[in-house]
Amino acid sequence: MEKHIHKIHILILLFVLTLSLICYKSDNCFTNKDMSISTIASVNSDKAEITKVLENIYEDRCSMFITRDITNLPNYYDTSQKLGKASLDHEVKRLTYFNDWSNQRGMNFIKVESTPKIKKITNTKKGLRLLVDEYYKFEYAYKNDITPTINVFGVGLSHSIELIITGYKWIIYSDSYLDCFEDALKSYSGEIKNFKLKADKDPIYKLENCPKIPSELKVVNNGGYDKINAVKYADKYCGVPWASGNSTKYNKRYTNYNGIGGNCTNYVSQSIGDKEGGGLPFDGIWYCTYKKNDGADESPAWINADAFKKYLIYSGKGKIVGKGSFKELISRIPGYPCGAVQKLDIGDLICYAKGNVIDHFAIVTGFDSHGYPLVNTHTIDRYRVPWDLGWGDKNINFYLIRVK
Structure with a gap:
């Protein structure tokens, strides 16, 4: 009987070790939405692996412009230290400002995409330092249009990001970049008071549908302004x-x-x-x-x-x-x-x-x-x-x- 139990213990141990090895080599161990950051086994990861990490983070973060649900956002940052907390605070401000700005103008974001392009990767004592160009594509429409038209605009940002591994997954230790929305963020707090941003704020600016009125300027091609x-x-x-x-x-x-x-x-x-x-x-x-x-x-x-x-x-x-x-x-x-x-x-x-x-x-x-x-x-x-x-x-x- 004791030998039989001993064999069972050995089989269980082998199963656990095998499962651990599979999880160790996979980048999909965490499938829950709250833990959807790709996992990487080694600090010496190549550009393709790290690009995938950023793509996963950016994809979820972009979805928050649409859903207004920022519940998952803190999971991507090391908030145990001030740089990680400051980086999270900034993203909370951005999402809140975008939400308010679009509500005040009677707009809805329909789709938001962000593509990272890694220019350089260096090792640090904590993890990896990345120089990254990020390219946004925003699509929006006006809420009250009977037949909504999709409008598109784009933004390019340059980041200096430090990633660290915590619990076999990469998270953001710090993220520094010059933000084109910085001036508007000064009046916002990065404190998360509600994980669901308000979607029913009355517009402050009652913007009419204003078709373009032709200007006095004509196209000039002979030594003037075209x-x-x-x-x-x-x-x-x-x-x-x-x-x-x-x-x-x-x-x-x-x-x-x-x-x-x-x-x-x-x-x-x-x-x-x-x-x-x-x-x-x-x-x-x-x-x-x-x-x-x-x-x-x-x-x-x-x-x-x-x-x-x-x-x-x-x-x-x-x-x-x-x-x-x-x-x-x-x-x-x-x-x-x-x-x-x-x-x-x-x-x-x-x-x-x-x-x-x-x-x-x-x-x-x-x-x-x-x-x-x-x-x-x-x-x-x-x-x-x-x-x-x-x-x-x-x-x-x-x-x-x-x-x-």
Whole structure:
């Protein structure tokens, strides 16, 4: 009898060891939604394995824009230390802000995708350090439309991420990146008070369906400004590959000022001034001198937001058609039921100011199904993003500039 029991114990032990070995080699040991992070056995994992880890995290996180359920979000972060907690807090703020922003404008996100592209992997004492480009694709529609139209915009972000292994699964120890929605997040808390974000918040802004009103600007191809080519250029070099079809991202003829002051004004100047773009003539103040190899020497008015804004107005190449807060610019005025933003046309510009400081430039590249202006920018790459998304309501002013 004792020998028989002993044999049973041996068989049970062998079964457990076999099951452990299978689980050890598999990346699907955790199938519960609350533990859906891929598991990796070795810190020396290759790029394909780590890409899969990020894809799984990003896929679940993107679904939260739709479901408004953030229950699973904390499982992806090491909240036992401040960097992990700060990274989680930031994502909670983003999801909450996006939820509020879309509710206030009567929109619903239909589909959100995010694709990671790992540029570099290095080992750390704790795990792995990753340099990652992330490319978002957002689809939204207006809630009350009888036949909803799907609108699409894109965003490109650059991350520095540290992953560690806890319980045979990778989680985020820290995630650092420049976020294009940062200004709007200042008024939000990362504290999770409710795992289900509110979906029934009344819109603060009663936006009408505002079809585009044709502007005074006509297409010019003979030495003046070609707004259609300006938009084509802005799309080609927007920095979001799925939207541009351009794997090189930026035009190598120009200096890239990301990390050394920002590339937003440089990009807008290129869009309206490059021969491939709008072809707006250079002069002694606003110009770019091209080098034999890649890169260029640009004038201050070409690359500095404040200098560029002053140049456009004082040179007569630009005209301010609206100025003020978001609420002011969408308020009805004579001839424009949707406010001054309805004066904008493709190829026009929007200048963003924090208080009295000119901070950012964008080029209008289209309009959504309700006539909402969409913009492209650099520094943080945006493709046809709603013009105010990411900018808070406090202390922010917008200048709407028609390019002549």
